[in-house]
Amino acid sequence: MKLYGDTLSPFVRMALVTAHEVGLGARITQVGELVKPTEANPKLTALSPIGKVPVLETDHAHAVYDSRVIIEYLCHVAGNSTLIPDDGVKRFRVLTLQALGQGIAEAAVAYRYETAARPQGLQWTDWMNRTRLRINASLDELEAKWRACLADVNVGSIAVAVALSYLDFRLTDFAWRNGRPQLAAFHQRFSARDSMTKTVIGKP
Ligand SMILES: N[C@@H](CCC(=O)N[C@@H](CS)C(=O)NCC(=O)O)C(=O)O
Structure with a gap:
């Protein structure tokens, strides 16, 4: 493949x-x-x-x-049915967590394009402010409500861990760990997995 x-x-x-x-x-x-x-x-x-x-x-x-x-x-x-569980309740919880992680990544990539690629003078401040709010609200939600789901390895915890690493790489001024100790602990733990260390950002 x-x-x-x-x-x-x-x-x-x-x-x-x-x-x-x-x-x-x-x-x-x-x-x-x-x-x-x-x-x-x-x-x-x-x-x-x-x-x-x-x-x-x-x-x-x-x-x-x-x-x-x-x-x-x-x-x-x-033939893996643990990353996306079959069981109805768990399945949609995990898929929603995945959507949250992907949503943060989408907003962060768009923010990066806006701030690093769009010509100076054409940037849209209201959009940037809204996008920062969107990302921060999502991070707060993860801190407050998703601890149990993040404890497992699933497509949701993968999406969140990767999105947080992207923030570390491209948008350091977000300082996303501030006031979010649970999320920081999750990211530290998850980042030690082989799957993460073998796919470090920027390495082929
Ligand atoms: N929803 C897509 C998003 C993919 C995406 O945004 N990829 C970016 C790179 S991070 C891209 O290819 N950008 C090129 C472009 O916008 O033309 C997915 O989940 O695969």
Whole structure:
């Protein structure tokens, strides 16, 4: 299987962490692809008209995207039913936690594009303020309400751990640990997992 994209993208990293957690790490060949919000990458758009990473090309040459679908595909191929539990109550709790982690990552990537890529003078302060609020509210919710779900290894805890690492890498001024000791402890614990150390941001 080929996974397009590198760990600078939190969504690529979520997929890779999942691959390692379900025992498929060695089956993945990573193909680094340059992506820019203002320029289509022809290799990627040939696989996915959305043109974003990650895209997974299966051994049968099917393109699978986006990261959530890739993650589900990997669990399916591995026959893993713990990362996305079958049981109804647990399943939707975990999937909601995943949406929260992915939502933080989406907001953080968009914030990064706005602050680092958009030309000076064209930046939209109200949007930036709203996005900061969105991220901080999500982090507060994680601190207050998600401790039990974060204690397990599942697609939700993977998404949250990777999103927090992305904040550390790109948006240090968020200082997300301040006032959030539970979340900080979760991140420290989760970051020690093999799946995380093998997919450190910026390393191929
Ligand atoms: N919902 C998508 C988001 C993927 C995404 O935003 N990828 C970014 C990199 S972090 C990208 O490819 N950006 C290029 C672009 O905006 O054209 C997923 O979960 O896979």
